[in-house]
Amino acid sequence: MTSLEQCEIALDAHAEQQELPTTRGSVERIPRDQKSILAGLDSEYNLFEDSSFANLVHSSLDSGEKFQRWFRYREGFSPELINGAIKSLGIETTSILDPFSGAGSTLVAARQADIPSVGFDVNPIVAIIARAKTHNYSAKDVADIRATLDRFQSANERMDKAPRPGLTILDKIFREDVLDALLTVRHMIDAYPSGNVADFLMAGWLSVLEGVSNVFKEGNGVKYRNRKRTKQGYVTIPWAQVAGFEDDGWKLVKKRLAAQYGMMLDDIETDVVLASPVIREESSVLGIASVPDSSISLAIFSPPYCNNFNYMKIFKVELWMSGLIETYGDIRRIGERALRSHVEMPIDVPDSRTLPSELYELIDCIDLSLLWNNKIPKTIVAYFLDMKMLLEGVYRTLTPGGECHIIVGNSAYGGVIIPTDVMLAKIAVELGFQVDRVAVARHLTTSSQQRRAMEPLVQYLRESIVVLRRPLNV
Ligand SMILES: C[S@@+](CC[C@H](N)C(=O)[O-])C[C@H]1O[C@@H](n2cnc3c(N)ncnc32)[C@H](O)[C@@H]1O
Incomplete structure (x- = not known):
């Protein structure tokens, strides 16, 4: 009862x-x-x-x-x-x-x-997003942002990276080349002093993370994308077959960042x-x-x-x-x-x-x-x-x-x-x-x-x- x-x-x-x-x-x-x-x-x-x-x-x-x-x-x-x-x-x-x-x-x-x-x-995390959405951006901020975005696009695996996070299941969440690209870009963002440009760049970078990872938020937690339930139980599907993931991790990260920042730049008004x-x-x-x-x-x-x-x-x-x-x-x-x-x-x-x-x-x-x-x-x-x-x-x-x-x-x-x-x-x-x-x-x-x-x-x-x-x- x-x-x-x-x-x-x-x-x-x-x-x-x-x-x-x-x-x-x-x-x-x-x-x-x-x-x-x-x-x-x-x-x-x-x-x-x-x-x-x-x-x-x-x-x-x-x-x-x-x-x-x-x-x-x-x-x-x-x-x-x-x-x-x-x-x-x-x-x-x-x-x-x-x-x-x-x-x-x-x-x-x-x-x-x-x-x-x-x-x-x-x-x-959400505080950074909220700050980025509500700053008054100057034309100079936007010029700095655009210059940095160009540098992101020419980044490569030989450049310095931010330290690898200590999350124990990191290798299950990001493919190694995707992780490399993300940490290289973060290292470039970290070089900016706190303020409008740093918040904008960080907000964009944070916003693409979930989409290039092997997890998605659902209910009260995160779930793996490459784990599928079948009649025989859970199976792991290869990365290449996970929807939207091209072969090259660097290409994937650069493409997603370009789309994200482009949309964000469309939404802000400069010098208002x-x-x-x-x-x-x-x-x-x-x-x-x-x-x-x-x-x-x-x-x-x-x-x-x-x-x-x-x-x-x-x-x-x-x-x-x-x-x-x-x-x-x-x-x-x-x-x-x-x-x-x-x-x-x-x-x-x-x-x-x-x-x-x-x-x-x-x-x-x-x-x-x-x-x-x-x-x-x-x-x-x-x-x-x-x-x-x-x-x-x-x-x-x-x-x-x-x-x-x-x-x-x-x-x-x-x-x-x-x-x-x-x-x-x-x-x-x-x-x-x-x-x-x-x-x-x-x-x-x-x-x-x-x-x-x-x-x-x-x-x-x-x-x-x-x-x-x-x-x-x-
Ligand atoms: C329902 S969400 C608010 C969403 C928000 N209205 C929006 O549209 O984005 C509740 C938020 O409360 C925050 N939160 C939880 N405990 C808090 C506390 N003691 N002080 C301030 N924020 C808190 C959570 O981190 C979460 O972002």
């Missing part, structure tokens, strides 16, 4: 929370079933379906949108969302904050609207000076303390979801290849700065229950025997504690009348839905926010096995935009 069925069968008779006298004469709470907890939470907010957001809450990788097309970042959203939020904001948008800025969708939109912005991300964002490579949960009080008119972001996705793990190839990490300890240390949204983080949560009671009630409904990791219940609590701390910071930095838009998806564990959208709304209200609306952008799918168990509750598996406001009179 699933935990969902257990919760429902045991508690069906008590749709509403009841209080019963115990034998000692005190009052004891009877736990509610999951469905009534979820319905109760939804009823507190102005929830409505708005499918016009369905294609904006995630990045459409092949949309060909300027800047968005530089780097395949599946976890991004569309800058259109920011334009809409700026238009609908009741006050003038003088500054924008994205505490989880990723590959820079918010920051790109802010720069294009010439509005100063601040972004935070713990992942140095607009408000460039400040991008901080640190945890926003802590770093937000440095953003001045009442200085932000719009905070708009998509945090990691409470779904066990490990953002650092999927970037391990880029992190090692860029030289930004040199040991397995380095990657762990960077990962530990992230929001506690997955079980690979150190999870230490206090016994005191400082989050809305519905969260603990829902966690109590989880059938622990169905969980693949027993740290999950604590991870859920840690996630909301971190988000509460972040929201406290956002409230303080917002100017009265300013808004906070959160794009977030709900998740399911052991037959129980964690309704992150309304839970964050509830936490925000406790911090002083008004909830303006919760727009349901789309409904999510689950694995078929999980789907059967979740059938009566699928309506709660959704991705929403939670719009909060700091009241004018506080």
